[in-house]
Amino acid sequence: MEKILVIGGGLMGSSVAWKLAEQGEKVLLLEQQGKKYRNGSSLGSARISRSLGPKKDVFSFVHNRTVKEVESLIHFLNKDKPAKKHKMEDIYSTSPVSYIYTRDQYAAINKLRYKKQRRDYRRASGNSAFRKFGVTLEPNQVLVRENRKYSGTINPVELIKKLRLGIDKKGGKISFNTKVTSLIKKDDFFELETLNIKTNKTKTIQVKKVVVAAGAYTVALLKDFAPYMNRVITPKRVFVSHFKIADERYKRLSEAEKKSILAAQPVFSQIGKEYFSLIEKIDKNGSPIIKAGGHQIRRNIIDINTVWDIEPRKKEVKWIRKQFRKYFEMLEIYLKKKEIKLVEGYNCVYSETRNQVPLVTNIQNRYGSLDRNIVLIGGMSGVGAKGCLAYGWIGANLILGKQGEDTKIYRKAAKAFGNPSVRLYTRRPRRGRLF
Ligand SMILES: Cc1cc2nc3c(=O)[nH]c(=O)nc-3n(C[C@H](O)[C@H](O)[C@H](O)COP(=O)(O)OP(=O)(O)OC[C@H]3O[C@@H](n4cnc5c(N)ncnc54)[C@H](O)[C@@H]3O)c2cc1C
Known part of the structure; x- marks a missing residue:
């Protein structure tokens, strides 16, 4: 019987499997897709990675912890002296995140601001916004820009690759093309049915402990064990576009304009409907492909x-x-409609909880009794990537029955991401997520 089984090899499943393997645990990771990650919430090569937050903000904590965890993964992978050294820059780009608020929104957030973080960001409005950041704002707008290393983007697909390498080197197993079709509890173990997508063969696996990190498929996977999950997690379709400036137009931009485009990404605007954009990659002509x-x-x-x-x-x-x-107009770069080329547009999925706060927690069975041998990492909404290794770390501690780090912020985070039965009936305010 395997000791710990992880279902789902996206950012969350790979992170928790790595944290378990790192500690010498016998872990098996099951992933329904082949080796190439093709669809799921972790698809793509860039997600905004940011850490500013109000005092003792758990989202800053998970970002900062993830940076540390990535450093230690890279260190581990480089121990074998690979031909091509692993680097932090393979995962993170430092290009500080900009936030645009109305003055009222900023005033509300500012009250929650962690004072010691003042040196970690710069802020401007009016003419000084253009002088400092090259962005023209309306009179009632404020721009805040982070000032930290690894504020910028995190690369999910590259990180998944490195996590898999780490799991393998530590003796963990990964089984691709393996879809879990049923998960039930029998006495003191879990029984799972799996289907090999390639051969169509089914198999029964019995295991003591399970971590469910199946992203958008979590609810379906838990339909027998915890059917109430359909009220806790809701998958939602979100649509993203990749744009680039038409080659001819891009060539005509001055070096200063090109520089200002790079400096102004990623951006997270809260004016009207929230809008984000970030550089997904740079094409062969040196022109950025921007995900928006x-x-x-x-x-x-x-x-x-x-x-x-x-x-x-x-x-x-x-x-x-x-x-x-x-x-772009705010950057004083005027583009005609035809000068904005759609490179790609696709649907992606957010799995959201009611209050948009992710879950890393033991869960109750269908009769309401808490089972400490199963952990759910899900409902990661639009904030999972930047904190993935911290969620994996907390999840690994939970499944191993470890207390975790003896700090206030760890306890606060574990509590915030815990206990779905409470989440079912309460709606916490969305404090502290804006910054
Ligand atoms: C468009 C978009 C933009 C985002 N932007 C940001 C951002 O800027 N910053 C940020 O921090 N976060 C962002 N996020 C959120 C972040 O990307 C997600 O929270 C994170 O990738 C979720 O990872 P996951 O492992 O939970 O899910 P997934 O990556 O979906 O992984 C689940 C895996 O489980 C597998 N699986 C499912 N069912 C089964 C089964 N039955 N058997 C076996 N395997 C199974 C799937 O194939 C999949 O590989 C964004 C998300 C989206 C969609």
Whole structure:
């Protein structure tokens, strides 16, 4: 019998499996996709990674811890003296995140601000916003820019690759093309049915401990063990576009303009509907391919298996293109519609909880009794990537029955991400997530 089984090899499952393997645990990771990660919430090569927050903010904590964990993973992988050294820069780009608020929003957030963080960001409004950051603001707007190393982007696909390498080197096992089709509890062990997607063969696995990190498929996976999960986690369709400036136009930009485009990404604007953009990659001409979308534009999903292939709606692409153009105007770079090329547009999925706070927790069975041999890491919404290794670390501690770090902030984070039965009935305010 395997000791610990992890279901799902996205950012969360790979992180928790690595944290278990690192400690010498016998871990088996099951992933329904092949080796190439093709669809799931962790798809792509960039996610905004930011750490500013109010006093004792758990989201800053998970970001900072993830940076440390990535450092230690890189150190471990380099011990074998690989031909190509692993680097932090393979995972993180430092390009400090900008936030745009109305003055009222800023005033509300400022009250919660962690004073000691003052040196960690700069802020401007009016003319000084253009002098400092090269961004033209409306009179009622404020721009805040982080001033920290590894504030910028984190690369999910590259991190998943390195985590898998680490798991393998530590003796953990990964089984690809293996879909878990049922999960039930029998006496003191779990019994799982798996289907090999390639051979169509089924198999029964018995295991003492399970970590569920199946992203958008979590609810379906837990339908027998914890059917109430469909009220706790809801997958939502979100749409992202990758744009680039048409080659001809990009060539005509001055070096200063090109520099200002790079410096102004990633951005997270809270004016009207939330809008974000960040550099996904740089194309062969040196021109940035920019991923853009709206964090709050989320739609319900009829069929989770086909959502990835649905054509994006024209209306959605239009809205994002408009925001994209508007942001360039704020940089005093004026683009005609035809000068903004859609490279790619696709649907992705956020798994959200009611209050948008992720879950890393032991869960109750269908009869309401808490089972310490199962951990759920899910409902990561639009904030999972930057803190993935911290969620994995907390999840590993929970499944091993360890107390975790003896600090106030660890306890605060473990509590914030815990106990779905409470989450079911309460709605916490969204404090502290804006910054
Ligand atoms: C468009 C978009 C933008 C985002 N932007 C940001 C951002 O800027 N900053 C940030 O921090 N976060 C961001 N996020 C959130 C972050 O990317 C997610 O929280 C994170 O990737 C979730 O990882 P996961 O492992 O939970 O899910 P997934 O990556 O979906 O992993 C789940 C895995 O489980 C597998 N699986 C499912 N069911 C089964 C089964 N039955 N058997 C076997 N395997 C199974 C799936 O194939 C998949 O590989 C964004 C997310 C999206 C969608």
